[in-house]
Amino acid sequence: MTEQWNEPDGINPRGTVIVAAGRGENVDVYARFGRRIAADGYKVRVLPDVTTDLPAGFAAAEKLLVDDALPGPRVVAGSDTGALFALALAARGAPGLDGVITAGIPRAGVRPAIDLTGFDDEVEARTACPNHQGVLGRGGATPGAVFSAQIPTELIDPVGSVTVPVLGLHGGDDKISPLDGVRGRYAGGSLLVIEGGRHDILNDVTHRTVAAHVILFLERLRLGADLPVITKEAS
Template structure:
């Protein structure tokens, strides 16, 4: 099953964003993110894990096609980029996990480690994540990625500390002040979404990501 969020009626689609959820997460966790990115003209799809690669070769979806992966979903994005699978134009990596298990005492501790956003905490508790999902040890991050990439990582992430995760990112890395592990859905989700949209807009201009907005002073 794939959750779909389309561009506003009458607007030509600007590309496709395929969201790859992380450990324990369901597609419901990305409804807010999907609606926000779609409002800027992008088609957003949140499939099950097996559906990510299929969507890349779906001719009915417009390019450029970008995978936005969170936690182990980011590992999926890295793997597909390293293998240079057809149809993939760029990747966005959020909260890349360090390769070790996470030991949290209970569900409340897991939710608190994921996000400080009260709305997202309610989404997680209401079906956005499975209890104990973070206890599964993640795999290793693929290397050798040459596609355009954007990294997003909270500097308050206790599940995957920023300084340990930093070497895993192949391209540009943006640290989010006060951000926890579910950085796409944390209290700074508006800033994070805007950062993603700016990356997507630059990608539309070319794989070398031409700069659109320049600070002059």
């Protein structure tokens, strides 16, 4: 089921962000992120773990992308396998898609070399944010799902090329998907490495900074697909 957050009353919507959850995640995981992005004037729609039924996930996202009630620019954002899903949508040339935000891209076919004694260790590896740890611990994510090597082939090696603007976000201390193993998946876009960040970078302790970069990307995209510069350091 799709969860949604809208712009504040009296504010004209500035665009739409469709969030694709990662492996084993439900829509509750992105409630805080959704509210924050919506507060800046963007409509947010969140899809639960799209890998449980990939064709249905593609169909749901593509339906939202051409929904006349959702203003452009329309961007798909995803974490973990949700990030691969967003890139696959772009490679498919999904109508209505104006940009992609990827976070914590997973390394396909490789199980993370992390010693775990239980779900608490898994949650600790995903985020240092106490609030997000609580969301995960209260059923926001299926234990062990993020460590699964079972990623659909259509997401690992999608047919087509990505031509829309892409913002990449990755935690510098992501032990579930170390950056050096996936850096190549961010090629062709702008990659921001969050110092000390863990795997759930949209919901880590730096979630405010990450959200600010997301908003800046969206605001630049509103000005054009070549992402005109809005701010720069004085010389």
